[in-house]
Amino acid sequence: MSGERHAFRTRAIHVGNERDPATGAIVPPIHVASTFVLPGAGEPSEFDYSRTGTPTRQRLETTVASLEGGCGALAYASGMAATHGAMLLLKHGDHVIAGTDIYGGTYRLLHKVLVSSGISVTLADTRSPEALEAARRPETKLLWLESPGNPLLSITDLAPCVAWAHQHGMLVGVDNTFASPVLTRPLELGADIVMHSATKYLGGHSDALGGILVVRDPELHRRLHYLQNAVGNVLGPWDSYLIQRGIKTLELRVREQCRTAQRLAEFLASHPRIERTLYPGLPQHPGHDIATRQMDGGYGAMISFEVAGDFAAAKRVVEGTELFQLAVSLGAVESLIEQPASMSHASYDRADRLKHGIRDSLVRLSVGLEAFEDLRDDLDQALRKI
């Protein structure tokens, strides 16, 4: 199926899932071979060694490239492996600007790992052109964005950031995990690299780890593939298959999860035990107008809120739900709850956390596929335990 003329949902099912020519199987086989027999010594072949590529991984990459509007994609062992895969483009002396509202693991990679390779980083509020300009150095090579941000759900206006960065010769990478390609497609807004923790919405069932990079430029794809093959942090065939299977229901899941999240956010915003609800779908959210423009028909299924209380009060809430399960990660059919200060953002230094607005009373929700009424009642009973 040529594909590109079809709707997102149709492509999610068919592109990269062409009928298996060998057997006719409606679902392509899972190729687990670690190596491939070559036609002759030194003769090129589509697949040779599975670190370089496998049919199963390639199918997933083809699907995600189509959904993000890229020329190609690369699948990694985890979201962090993918982020690292992009950062491998940097060399000693380079500088990175990243948002203040980003995943704790990315923060850790930049501040505690890459720094030892002589790569420096400045975090900036990517909502503010002045803050970006203040962070810029002559040696800035990469701008790394996340929208909505994690865990504060801040909305960055991607297109102007990309234009500014390109003007100054930077590459732009966007961690699109929270929005998913259903809602936002950063390559269409000019970004160079899109990164996904495919563990989240793409896989969607809490049962596979994976990361993806998608790019617009074939030359950049070739360079990233070279680095991936050299470093070897690739995605295995079983997880490739499970993630690809999950993508077939991606749009249905994300749209339903957005609808439920919107209703839950409205409920939480008027709850007496909650001080502040952070959800881009609420009109009072500072990024609401940008999100309406930048996110296609939904505001995502992540909600953060600050309880009226301290660290202990937030801890009681996250430990007091029955349907929302206490776990890091997000984006799956099961609803999850967590406290960033003690879980997803514990890898930040506390002072840095507070500086960036991540308070001890913050609770983060990942809204799953359960019925709205069940989720609302569960949160309500947990909040009454404060």
Place this chain on the structure above:
Amino acid sequence: MTSAPSNGPSDSDSSGTAPCTFPGNLSTLAVHAGEDRQKPTHSLTDPIVCASTYSFANTQAVIDYIRNKERRGEYGRYGSPNEWAVEKKLAALEGGEEAIVYASGMAAIVGLLMAKLSAGDEVVFFDECYHRSREFCTKHLSRYGVVTHQVRACDYDAMERAIGPKTKLLVSESPTNPHLSVVDLERFAGLGRKHGVDTLIDATLATPYNLRPLAFGVDYVLHSATKYLGGHNDLLAGAIIGSAAKLQEVRKLRGILGGINSAHNLYLLERGLKTFELRMERHNRNGQAVAEFLANHPRVEKVLYPGLPTHPGHELAKRQMRGFGGLITFMVKDADWRATADVVDRARIARIAPSLGGVESLIEQPLVMSYFEVPVEDRKRFGIPDNMIRLACGIEDTQDLIDDLAQALQG
């Protein structure tokens, strides 16, 4: 799941005219029912336990197991943790007490028939049914002295006349395959009650999202879980749901016959069920829209789809179903078998394959796919004309499916 909230049925999503209610929180059940909230090693999802056998701490533990009959692993053929999780989830979705899963839909119906029928017993079928179910009864159950009567689908008087003192089971599909006739479950279950005969409905085409046979008093619901329940065209499975008492001997026989499923498949089935409600909403919407498109197309002679007002079972379907699924059967106008095959061959999204209920749309010509070597008079009797196409709508974009059929019919 022991802590599942609001397990009870609610009618918040039901159509209003349906005599039975559909659970308003089907999606919560689909995600959580049947699973322990806290799992071994605290993993969020169920582990895949592919062990063929299970060990005991010591001899006393074996003796305790035999005496207490507690549910635990013994030998893989008697059950496994992945199987228990799926069975509990399916029972919850269907509103039944217990479910038994099998290696395939056929393994499930054969498992039930073998458990419930003995030499000299009789079974009465409505004749519109999956051809392999019919074949098993007429060619194989007969070898064990079981007599099969087939009566015209939805002819309740004929079914009642066929019931004798040795009749043990009444069997039907609803909707039927491929004619999509709708069986009046109140009348069907009523016949069983009146004559003290068990009733079985194969609800594969409806699924518990659209139809709840147990609520009408039907004794057993059968599913080819390969279809909508698994939903991704990547596993085979079957299931029977009913009361624990009636299924006890069925489960025992499965342990002897061995038609069990594997842990890997069962995990995929459990995973597929998590998006069951979303997928069914989309299958229903695509089915209805595509059926309406076909009904208005000049090259289409006739469309069989319970959601169309022209369908003879439409009023009944509206009363007892929530939606009408993704399967559509239609006849191409003034087309012989070859011209019909050309339409099938021109489809670009739907692929030519048997089966249905997965995210990918499938298309087939029953004459070619299932009845190619069946004599013409038999095909006539089973109602399989040369110009019949069966289309299983997946969950692709509705307009893409319609555009594709439009070009396939144009050619």
